[in-house]
Amino acid sequence: MARIVGVGEVLVEMMATAPGQGFRAPGLFAGPYPSGAPAIFIDQAARMGASTALIACAGDDDFGRCVLDRLRANGVDISHIRAVPDVATGIAFVCYRADGGRDFIFHMGNAAAGRLTMDDIAPAAFDGCDVLHIMGSSLFAPEMGAVMRRALALTQAAGGKLSFDPNVRLELLTRPGNADLIRELTARAHYLLPSEADLAFLFPGMAPDDAARRLLDGPAACVFLKRGAAGSSYFDRNGSFDMPAFAVTEVDPTGAGDCAGATFMACLLEGRTPQDAARRANAAGALAVTRRGPMEGNSMPAELDAMLEGH
Amino acid sequence: MARIVGVGEVLVEMMATAPGQGFRAPGLFAGPYPSGAPAIFIDQAARMGASTALIACAGDDDFGRCVLDRLRANGVDISHIRAVPDVATGIAFVCYRADGGRDFIFHMGNAAAGRLTMDDIAPAAFDGCDVLHIMGSSLFAPEMGAVMRRALALTQAAGGKLSFDPNVRLELLTRPGNADLIRELTARAHYLLPSEADLAFLFPGMAPDDAARRLLDGPAACVFLKRGAAGSSYFDRNGSFDMPAFAVTEVDPTGAGDCAGATFMACLLEGRTPQDAARRANAAGALAVTRRGPMEGNSMPAELDAMLEGH
Numbered sequence: 001m002a003r004i005v006g007v008g009e010v011l012v013e014m015m016a017t018a019p020g021q022g023f024r025a026p027g028l029f030a031g032p033y034p035s036g037a038p039a040i041f042i043d044q045a046a047r048m049g050a051s052t053a054l055i056a057c058a059g060d061d062d063f064g065r066c067v068l069d070r071l072r073a074n075g076v077d078i079s080h081i082r083a084v085p086d087v088a089t090g091i092a093f094v095c096y097r098a099d100g101g102r103d104f105i106f107h108m109g110n111a112a113a114g115r116l117t118m119d120d121i122a123p124a125a126f127d128g129c130d131v132l133h134i135m136g137s138s139l140f141a142p143e144m145g146a147v148m149r150r151a152l153a154l155t156q157a158a159g160g161k162l163s164f165d166p167n168v169r170l171e172l173l174t175r176p177g178n179a180d181l182i183r184e185l186t187a188r189a190h191y192l193l194p195s196e197a198d199l200a201f202l203f204p205g206m207a208p209d210d211a212a213r214r215l216l217d218g219p220a221a222c223v224f225l226k227r228g229a230a231g232s233s234y235f236d237r238n239g240s241f242d243m244p245a246f247a248v249t250e251v252d253p254t255g256a257g258d259c260a261g262a263t264f265m266a267c268l269l270e271g272r273t274p275q276d277a278a279r280r281a282n283a284a285g286a287l288a289v290t291r292r293g294p295m296e297g298n299s300m301p302a303e304l305d306a307m308l309e310g311h
Numbered sequence: 312m313a314r315i316v317g318v319g320e321v322l323v324e325m326m327a328t329a330p331g332q333g334f335r336a337p338g339l340f341a342g343p344y345p346s347g348a349p350a351i352f353i354d355q356a357a358r359m360g361a362s363t364a365l366i367a368c369a370g371d372d373d374f375g376r377c378v379l380d381r382l383r384a385n386g387v388d389i390s391h392i393r394a395v396p397d398v399a400t401g402i403a404f405v406c407y408r409a410d411g412g413r414d415f416i417f418h419m420g421n422a423a424a425g426r427l428t429m430d431d432i433a434p435a436a437f438d439g440c441d442v443l444h445i446m447g448s449s450l451f452a453p454e455m456g457a458v459m460r461r462a463l464a465l466t467q468a469a470g471g472k473l474s475f476d477p478n479v480r481l482e483l484l485t486r487p488g489n490a491d492l493i494r495e496l497t498a499r500a501h502y503l504l505p506s507e508a509d510l511a512f513l514f515p516g517m518a519p520d521d522a523a524r525r526l527l528d529g530p531a532a533c534v535f536l537k538r539g540a541a542g543s544s545y546f547d548r549n550g551s552f553d554m555p556a557f558a559v560t561e562v563d564p565t566g567a568g569d570c571a572g573a574t575f576m577a578c579l580l581e582g583r584t585p586q587d588a589a590r591r592a593n594a595a596g597a598l599a600v601t602r603r604g605p606m607e608g609n610s611m612p613a614e615l616d617a618m619l620e621g622h
Contacts, residue, residue: 062334
C-alpha cells in the first residue's frame with residue numbers, strides 16, 4: 001500500500017444555497033463542510049486505498065473537529081494535524097454567480113491554517129513516504145516555503161517523490177511568495193497535476209499541450225492535465241494521450257480537480273497504467289461535480305467501478 | 312445633537328437556523344448580518360438621533376460592505392472605518408442550544424477587526440465628541456489598550472466623557488490584556504453600562520446592586536445595569552431605581568444589551584431623565600429580543616414610542 005503524505009490547509013466551507021446569492025446581504029449558507037484542497041485530495045486518496053497522512057493546523061473548535069471526523073472516518077492518519085488553541089479553523093465562503101462563476105471569501109492564512117510551521121513537519125510522518133502532495137493554495141505566505149522544503153527533504157530521504165498541483169488562485173497570487181513558490185515546486189516535482197488555468201499562469205500564451213510537454217524538460221516524470229468538462233490528458237517522455245470526460249450534469253465544481261488528481265495518483269501508485277488511472281480520475285471528477293460540497297463528491301472505488309461499467 | 316464616537320470591531324454574523332444545530336456537522340446558517348457589539352451600539356445611537364461615528368477596520372470585501380451599508384443608511388459617519396486589503400472582515404458564528412444557551416466561533420482578532428492601530432484613531436473624529444463608547448469585546452489584544460487610551464485622550468481633550476460596557480466574554484478573558492483592560496476602562500469611565508454577569512466578573516460574589524454602588528466609589532457618575540428579562544436598574548450618587556422589563560417572547564437575545572445601552576446613552580445625552588432613558592432602553596431591548604439577528608432588532612424612536620404607549 002503506497003503511502004501519500006499531504007501538507008496544507010484544512011478548512012470548512014460555507015456554501016451559498018441560491019444561485020446569484022452574494023456576500024453583501026443575508027442569505028442561507030449550508031455548512032460547515034470539510035474542505036481545504038489538500039484535505040479533499042488526501043481524503044480521496046485514502047478512499048482509494050492509499051495509506052495517507054495529512055500535516056495541517058486546525059482550530060481547537062467544532063469546525064476543526066468537523067474536518068477531522070471526516071478524514072478519520074475515511075482512514076486518513078490525522079495524528080499530525082495540530083489543534084491550535086487561540087484561533088479558529090479556517091473558513092472558505094463560496095457564492096455561485098448566475099453565470100456559473102464563483103466568488104470566495106477566505107479566512108485562511110489568518111486562521112489556524114496559517115499557523116503551520118517547520119515544527120509541524122514531523123519526521124515520523126514520512127516513514128515509508130512514497131509521495132508528498134503539495135498544492136499551490138497552501139502557499140499563502142513566504143514562510144510556507146521553508147515548511148514545504150522541509151517536508152520535501154524528509155520525503156526524499158525516505159525515497160519518495162513530490163506530487164505538485166499548482167492550483168493557482170488569483171486571490172493568492174498577490175501575496176508575497178506565492179508565485180515564486182509555485183514555480184519552485186513545479187520545477188522540483190516528479191508528478192505534476194495542473195489544470196489548464198495553471199498552465200496558462202506558468203506559460204502565458206502557450207497552448208496547454210505544449211505547456212505540459214515543456215514541463216517534461218525539467219525533472220518531472222509525468223504530467224496529468226485536468227481539463228474540466230473536456231476530460232484530462234497525460235504526458236510523459238514516452239508520449240501522451242487524451243482521456244475523454246464522462247458526460248454529467250454539473251451541480252458544483254468545487255473540489256472536483258482535487259478529487260480527480262488524488263484518484264489519478266492513488267491509482268498510479270497502486271500499479272495501474274496511466275490510462276486506467278486517468279479513466280478512473282475522470283470518473284471520480286465527474287461524480288464530484290454532480291454533488292454539492294467540496295469533499296462531498298469524493299468517491300469509493302466501487303462507485304468508480306459502477307461508473308466505468310455504465311459507460 | 313450630542314456626538315457619540317465608537318471604537319471597536321465590525322463583524323458579520325452567521326446564525327444557525329435550527330435550535331440544537333451545532334458547528335460539527337452541516338446545517339443552514341443565515342447571514343451575513345451586520346454585527347460587532349460596537350457597531351450594534353453605534354447603529355442604535357444613530358437611530359435615536361445622536362451624531363455618531365465608528366472607528367473600526369473591515370475587510371475590503373462584501374462582508375465589510377454589508378456592515379457599512381447598514382451603518383451608512385442609519386446615518387453613522389463611516390469615514391473612519393478603514394478597509395484592510397489583505398484580510399477578510401471578521402465573522403461571528405452563533406448556534407443556539409436547545410436549553411437557550413448560545414455557542415460561538417469567532418474570527419475577530421485574526422481578521423480585519425484585529426488590524427486597528429493607534430493610527431486609525433483620527434483626531435478629526437473627536438471634534439465635538441461628547442461621549443466615547445468602548446466595549447470589553449473589543450479588548451481582544453494588549454495592543455487595544457494603546458488604541459483605546461489614545462481615543463480617550465482625544466475625547467477628554469474635546470471635553471467628552473467615556474462610556475464603557477465591560478461586555479465580558481469568557482472566550483476573551485484568557486487573552487492577554489483583556490481582564491486588565493476591562494478593569495482599567497471600568498475605573499476611568501464616566502458612564503458604566505454593565506450586565507449582571509459583568510458585575511459578577513468585576514466583584515465576584517457581591518450582589519449586583521452592591522457591586523453597582525461600589526462602581527460609584529470611583530469616577531463613574533452613573534451606572535446603567537442591564538438585567539435582561541428582569542429589566543434594568545440605574546445608580547448614581549443621588550440614589551437608584553429599578554425599571555421593569557417589557558414582557559415579550561424572546562426570539563434571539565443577540566445584541567439586545569448593546570441596543571439597550573445605546574438607547575439609554577442617546578436618550579440621556581439628549582436631555583431625557585434617567586428614568587425616561589431607562590424606560591426607552593428597556594423598550595428597545597425588548598424589541599431587540601423579539602427579532603432574529605444582532606442588529607436587526609434595533610429600533611427607531613417611533614417604534615419605541617409605540618411600545619411605550621402600548622404599555
